[in-house]
Amino acid sequence: MAFNHLPAGVHDALGPLSVLPVTHSALMAKNHRSDRPPATASVRPSPRMVLDRLSAGESRASRITHTEHLPPREGRHAVWPDRIRSEVIAAVQDAGIEHPWAHQALAAEHALDGQSVVVATGTASGKSLAYLMPVLSTLLDGSEAPNGRGATALYLAPTKALAADQRRSVKHLAGPLGNAIRPAVYDGDTPVEEREWVRQYANYVLTNPDMLHRGILPSHPRWSSFLRALRYVVIDECHTYRGVFGSHVAQIIRRLRRLCARYGSDPVFLLASATAADPSVAAGRLTGLPVKEVADDASPRGEMVFALWEPPLTELHGEKGAPVRRTATAETADLLTDLTVQGVRSVAFVRSRRGAELISVIAQERLAEVDRSLVKRVAAYRGGYLPGERRALERALHSGELLGLAATTALELGIDISGLDAVVIAGYPGTRASLWQQAGRAGRSGQGALAILVARDDPLDTFLVHHPEALFQQPVESTVLDPDNPYVLAPHLCAAAAELPLTDEDMMLFGPAAEELLPQLEAAKLLRRRTKAWHWTRRERAADLADIRGEGGSPIQVVESGTGTLLGTVDAGSAHTAVHTGAVHLHQGRTYLVKDLDLADSVALVEEANPPYSTTARDTTAISVLETDVEVPWGQGRLCYGSVEVTNQVVSFLRRRLITGEVLGESKLDLPPRTLRTRAVWWTVTEDQLDAARINPEILGGALHAAEHASIGMLPLFATCDRWDIGGVSIPLHPDTLLPTVFVYDGHPGGAGFAERAFHTARSWLTATRQAIASCECEAGCPSCIQSPKCGNGNDPLHKRGAVRLLTELLKGAPDTAG
Numbered sequence: 001m002a003f004n005h006l007p008a009g010v011h012d013a014l015g016p017l018s019v020l021p022v023t024h025s026a027l028m029a030k031n032h033r034s035d036r037p038p039a040t041a042s043v044r045p046s047p048r049m050v051l052d053r054l055s056a057g058e059s060r061a062s063r064i065t066h067t068e069h070l071p072p073r074e075g076r077h078a079v080w081p082d083r084i085r086s087e088v089i090a091a092v093q094d095a096g097i098e099h100p101w102a103h104q105a106l107a108a109e110h111a112l113d114g115q116s117v118v119v120a121t122g123t124a125s126g127k128s129l130a131y132l133m134p135v136l137s138t139l140l141d142g143s144e145a146p147n148g149r150g151a152t153a154l155y156l157a158p159t160k161a162l163a164a165d166q167r168r169s170v171k172h173l174a175g176p177l178g179n180a181i182r183p184a185v186y187d188g189d190t191p192v193e194e195r196e197w198v199r200q201y202a203n204y205v206l207t208n209p210d211m212l213h214r215g216i217l218p219s220h221p222r223w224s225s226f227l228r229a230l231r232y233v234v235i236d237e238c239h240t241y242r243g244v245f246g247s248h249v250a251q252i253i254r255r256l257r258r259l260c261a262r263y264g265s266d267p268v269f270l271l272a273s274a275t276a277a278d279p280s281v282a283a284g285r286l287t288g289l290p291v292k293e294v295a296d297d298a299s300p301r302g303e304m305v306f307a308l309w310e311p312p313l314t315e316l317h318g319e320k321g322a323p324v325r326r327t328a329t330a331e332t333a334d335l336l337t338d339l340t341v342q343g344v345r346s347v348a349f350v351r352s353r354r355g356a357e358l359i360s361v362i363a364q365e366r367l368a369e370v371d372r373s374l375v376k377r378v379a380a381y382r383g384g385y386l387p388g389e390r391r392a393l394e395r396a397l398h399s400g401e402l403l404g405l406a407a408t409t410a411l412e413l414g415i416d417i418s419g420l421d422a423v424v425i426a427g428y429p430g431t432r433a434s435l436w437q438q439a440g441r442a443g444r445s446g447q448g449a450l451a452i453l454v455a456r457d458d459p460l461d462t463f464l465v466h467h468p469e470a471l472f473q474q475p476v477e478s479t480v481l482d483p484d485n486p487y488v489l490a491p492h493l494c495a496a497a498a499e500l501p502l503t504d505e506d507m508m509l510f511g512p513a514a515e516e517l518l519p520q521l522e523a524a525k526l527l528r529r530r531t532k533a534w535h536w537t538r539r540e541r542a543a544d545l546a547d548i549r550g551e552g553g554s555p556i557q558v559v560e561s562g563t564g565t566l567l568g569t570v571d572a573g574s575a576h577t578a579v580h581t582g583a584v585h586l587h588q589g590r591t592y593l594v595k596d597l598d599l600a601d602s603v604a605l606v607e608e609a610n611p612p613y614s615t616t617a618r619d620t621t622a623i624s625v626l627e628t629d630v631e632v633p634w635g636q637g638r639l640c641y642g643s644v645e646v647t648n649q650v651v652s653f654l655r656r657r658l659i660t661g662e663v664l665g666e667s668k669l670d671l672p673p674r675t676l677r678t679r680a681v682w683w684t685v686t687e688d689q690l691d692a693a694r695i696n697p698e699i700l701g702g703a704l705h706a707a708e709h710a711s712i713g714m715l716p717l718f719a720t721c722d723r724w725d726i727g728g729v730s731i732p733l734h735p736d737t738l739l740p741t742v743f744v745y746d747g748h749p750g751g752a753g754f755a756e757r758a759f760h761t762a763r764s765w766l767t768a769t770r771q772a773i774a775s776c777e778c779e780a781g782c783p784s785c786i787q788s789p790k791c792g793n794g795n796d797p798l799h800k801r802g803a804v805r806l807l808t809e810l811l812k813g814a815p816d817t818a819g
Contacts, residue, residue, distance in 0.1 A: 088136045095173055150229060184205055231268065243725060247488040250287070277478045307451070354585075425451065430716045459773070482753050483511060501533035582615065592609060636689050644680040651669060683766075706802065707803040718757060726747055781800040
């Protein structure tokens with residue numbers, strides 16, 4: 001029987017929090033200094049005072065396992081680079097910025113020298129101004145050209161909201177420059193009638209990788225004048241381009257560079273990230289170019305208090321009688337309610353769309369009991385909303401109309417939400433980089449800031465709140481991406497050939513793997529070689545071959561059955577687990593039940609309801625080894641890395657009581673299986689090792705299964721992933737290895753680099769896994785150590801002590817070079 005776990009669809013790392021209020025925009029007043037305190041400082045309690053109020057009472061105080069204090073830091077100014085136009089300097093000074101920080105000036109100098117550069121400084125350190133100084137100055141130069149369009153610049157953001165926010169900021173900053181700077185957003189929400197104006201007249205186009213891939217590059221003849229004049233490409237929040245998504249974006253950037261060369265331009269790339277390890281290496285891998293690094297943060301930072309918060313155990317018992325902690329969802333809803341009552345402007349970051357909706361609903365219900373006027377001052381913000389809903393929420397957040405927001409990572413990035421006092425993070429977001437990015441959203445107006453990490457009932461969360469050094473004394477993770485992944489590269493070669501026939505000279509741009517793939521693409525009748533070039537042969541759009549966000553096809557439309565109203569969308573890869581028949585679906589604070597999921601027509605029909613439960617899908621998984629790339633002896637055992645095929649099927653769903661998480665029942669589902677070819681790390685043990693670890697056949701399955709669950713939970717400490725990016729299978733006798741085997745695999749076609757990272761850090765990774773299990777207080781296993789929220793086998797069987805003994809024996813044979 002196989003036991004599986006499937007993936008779903010630091011002080012310097014935190015960086016500065018500016019010391020005075022932000023006006024209009026996050027990029028405007030980062031550098032503004034004054035002897036006067038903010039106007040609201042007298043009514044704003046300190047972060048320590050806010051935390052004391054939240055933790056008042058013995059039961060609440062005991063939930064704080066650690067408090068970290070990040071002291072304020074002074075800033076270091078520099079002089080304006082002499083090649084920046086005086087009009088640009090004057091406009092920036094009008095916005096309240098007298099002098100740039102040293103890192104801003106250095107980055108601008110690199111850009112003006114024609115060198116691609118990555119600015120990797122903390123949240124709210126003014127990275128936007130670092131790249132806007134040279135961009136605006138160059139665009140202003142170009143506006144005076146006697147002929148032609150003049151210089152242009154392209155801005156890439158991972159989300160539509162961030163691009164729209166940056167346009168507002170640029171428009172305000174460039175206001176004194178008149179019509180010389182013409183910023184415009186070009187994305188899926190841009191009205192058709194505006195698109196032609198953007199192509200012909202905008203000189204600063206703000207978009208996202210999706211629109212660049214599907215809209216701009218395939219239509220490059222219509223963008224020829226823009227591309228011919230392209231001087232700068234800004235890539236904001238570049239740390240988000242990791243894994244398979246990052247690999248796709250790397251190839252999109254190579255296609256952009258190829259077309260620019262065709263039109264005679266060679267743009268400089270300006271990248272920004274608040275949280276990145278080895279930023280120049282990651283930026284070089286993303287762009288395919290040498291990139292200068294500016295990482296010495298010279299901006300000031302306000303005080304931050306960061307608390308680790310563990311919900312208490314309840315009297316309830318879960319699967320196999322395991323003790324159950326109060327959910328992070330319920331705890332976060334309480335904290336958001338209390339912060340709102342205190343008048344503290346806050347955002348609660350939640351991992352799932354459903355969680356964001358649920359927290360806002362619970363907070364609104366509790367606020368209604370205190371003061372009904374506060375109910376409308378809390379809302380949810382997540383992906384899948386319609387454009388008008390997103391824009392309205394962003395405006396309400398900017399204006400201060402909203403006091404509290406429960407948000408997914410759609411709001412994690414550099415959208416200006418200045419004025420926040422506190423951030424509550426419901427569950428470790430998967431990486432230290434994302435944790436610090438979310439925490440840094442508070443304090444952006446210069447006041448002190450409070451951040452609280454609320455632990456979920458999960459091995460990694462439990463480990464972290466009791467081992468604060470793993471958060472506060474470790475650097476952020478390296479960005480993992482693999483542009484040579486054949487599942488990524490092949491469709492982009494087709495897209496590139498459709499844009500311009502591929503030649504031998506292009507192979508250097510796309511990397512060594514490209515040449516090997518071309519004959520395969522020809523055999524598949526996707527490309528055809530004519531004379532010296534490869535051509536796209538089909539009538540379909542080649543760009544449609546690449547699913548850059550790994551969503552697995554067309555999004556599922558969520559439609560209200562009674563009215564036909566489109567509520568939003570769910571990506572195809574999540575449909576089986578999120579909107580299966582019988583699922584509970586939350587949207588804008590309203591609860592719906594899914595009546596029917598029609599995969600053929602990509603529609604989920606829902607009706608409004610008010611069930612007293614949430615739903616969680618269950619699945620089964622089988623795995624086979626296709627090819628073993630590396631095999632390393634670990635004593636008698638083996639550690640391996642290679643290619644596998646995973647077959648998964650959602651078979652049922654659980655109904656869980658709201659707030660407590662108590663299981664109310666299980667219903668069967670009839671959904672088709674899905675197959676995934678990907679990369680995996682796996683380890684085997686021998687009979688002798690089992691004997692030494694006192695593992696008999698009766699507990700072997702439970703020991704392997706428990707070790708698998710815990711290792712998946714711990715891998716995010718060692719790779720830029722979260723547990724939903726990866727999956728696992730454990731089998732007492734696997735047909736390919738003929739031994740007890742545990743697999744951990746990437747949840748993306750072709751792999752994402754996470755399993756490879758696990759292979760190279762295996763000793764440290766599995767040592768931490770063993771420690772997490774052994775140090776848990778529970779008797780026989782719980783969600784804090786070996787139980788998994790996504791287990792397809794109902795967390796049965798599991799054997800906690802057997803897992804500890806098994807990992808102890810395995811690690812005895814780990815070579816010194818194994819991580």
